[in-house]
Amino acid sequence: MGELKGELKVDEGLKETIACASTICRIELIEGTAILEYRGYNIHDLAKNSNYEEVAYLLLYGELPTKSELELFSEELKERRELPPQIIGLLTHLPPFTHPMVVLRTAISYLGSMDKYIHFKSHEKSIEKAKSLIAKIPTIVAYFHRIRTGQKLINPNDELNHAANFLYMLHGEEPTETEAKALDVDLILHADHELNASTFAARISASTLADMYACVVSATGTLMGPLHGGASQKVMEMLREIAVPWRAEAYVKEKLEKGEKIMGFGHRVYKNVMDPRTLELKELARKLAEEGEPKWFKISEAVEEAVYKYKKLLPNVDFYSASVYANLHIPDDLFINIFAMGRIAGWVAHIIEQYETNRLIRPRAQYIGPKSREYIPLSKREFQSKKLTVK
Numbered sequence: 001m002g003e004l005k006g007e008l009k010v011d012e013g014l015k016e017t018i019a020c021a022s023t024i025c026r027i028e029l030i031e032g033t034a035i036l037e038y039r040g041y042n043i044h045d046l047a048k049n050s051n052y053e054e055v056a057y058l059l060l061y062g063e064l065p066t067k068s069e070l071e072l073f074s075e076e077l078k079e080r081r082e083l084p085p086q087i088i089g090l091l092t093h094l095p096p097f098t099h100p101m102v103v104l105r106t107a108i109s110y111l112g113s114m115d116k117y118i119h120f121k122s123h124e125k126s127i128e129k130a131k132s133l134i135a136k137i138p139t140i141v142a143y144f145h146r147i148r149t150g151q152k153l154i155n156p157n158d159e160l161n162h163a164a165n166f167l168y169m170l171h172g173e174e175p176t177e178t179e180a181k182a183l184d185v186d187l188i189l190h191a192d193h194e195l196n197a198s199t200f201a202a203r204i205s206a207s208t209l210a211d212m213y214a215c216v217v218s219a220t221g222t223l224m225g226p227l228h229g230g231a232s233q234k235v236m237e238m239l240r241e242i243a244v245p246w247r248a249e250a251y252v253k254e255k256l257e258k259g260e261k262i263m264g265f266g267h268r269v270y271k272n273v274m275d276p277r278t279l280e281l282k283e284l285a286r287k288l289a290e291e292g293e294p295k296w297f298k299i300s301e302a303v304e305e306a307v308y309k310y311k312k313l314l315p316n317v318d319f320y321s322a323s324v325y326a327n328l329h330i331p332d333d334l335f336i337n338i339f340a341m342g343r344i345a346g347w348v349a350h351i352i353e354q355y356e357t358n359r360l361i362r363p364r365a366q367y368i369g370p371k372s373r374e375y376i377p378l379s380k381r382e383f384q385s386k387k388l389t390v391k
């Protein structure tokens with residue numbers, strides 16, 4: 001019992017492992033092109049024709065809504081945008097230097113403590129929690145930013161959709177049509193991506209039948225790492241360091257020669273294949289640059305060219321997101337939160353799917369440390385300078 005079968009090999013990073021079956025997101029690479037679909041609908045069609053509310057509905061319920069279903073769902077989100085005073089109190093008490101992703105995961109956990117039905121997992125109760133989280137996350141992000149910068153809080157505006165309302169609450173003025181559309185499309189593009197690390201973390205938590213808030217906290221913590229959603233903030237740091245397009249090539253060359261990674265490049269799934277989201281985000285970044293500050297887009301293009309020249313790597317979803325967010329005047333340290341604002345729809349859809357098809361996720365490790373050692377009583381142990389090493 002519990003023996004690993006001889007033929008099983010460690011799959012480092014689970015690169016070759018299919019961890020579950022899912023009806024939510026399809027990623028397939030066919031003849032050098034990547035297909036990305038949510039519930040069977042192509043990401044390009046959704047980016048062109050949908051809005052975030054419609055895509056969130058699709059991910060949650062499995063079907064595109066009718067007009068009246070979408071109106072009702074959008075209203076339900078609007079009704080849930082406001083934060084309980086306790087959450088506003090929390091945002092006020094957290095040190096202003098706290099990273100906004102740490103704030104977000106703390107506030108989500110606090111929301112859980114205020115939900116009397118936290119442990120209920122019926123489909124109906126899970127959908128209710130999901131709607132509340134989708135609606136409240138933008139308010140948490142915008143309010144924390146306004147509190148830490150000493151600005152007055154802006155109530156959610158029922159006249160504005162999900163994306164436009166976030167920009168309004170953040171900046172205190174309504175966004176232009178181009179800005180609102182850009183964020184809306186960005187949220188659609190970030191809404192789901194199969195078993196990325198944060199979604200997998202959420203599903204692992206859900207597989208233990210942990211409550212939905214705990215699952216989303218797991219996901220939020222995982223998203224923050226620079227190898228995942230944290231890359232967009234690092235991309236912006238890089239663009240600021242490069243400062244002018246003509247310095248991009250030397251910067252990239254030097255980093256690569258030192259064996260350092262260029263943030264916003266490479267992907268576990270899209271190897272030598274362009275991430276379809278990158279194509280859309282590049283166009284968004286180009287459009288915002290044409291109507292506003294062109295600098296970040298120009299530097300980004302120069303970096304993309306140089307990374308391809310020296311390493312043959314393609315940009316991932318985090319790369320052009322950075323110049324999109326910069327041109328929406330979003331502070332750098334909120335970039336990962338914007339990712340979470342989009343991805344929450346996918347997280348909750350995956351958590352619900354995990355609850356409803358559950359099997360505990362519990363892989364094995366191949367033990368490679370010392371075996372069957374004789375226990376030495378404390379009084380007889382001698383100082384050992386040698387640290388235990390893992391080969």
Ligand code: ACO
Nearest residue numbers: 226227228229231260261262263264265266267268316318
């Ligand atoms: N810059 C330089 N070299 C890179 C980069 C990069 N950004 N990404 C991959 N490589 C190299 C690796 O060093 C490795 O080279 P080697 O074979 O000579 O050792 C090879 O390409 C394969 O890369 P791995 O890291 O093994 O690929 P893996 O699938 O494990 O990792 C990852 C994918 C984590 C995204 C990686 O490409 C990376 O670290 N990128 C930078 C961080 C980033 O942009 N993260 C966001 C990803 S998208 C998202 O999560 C939303």
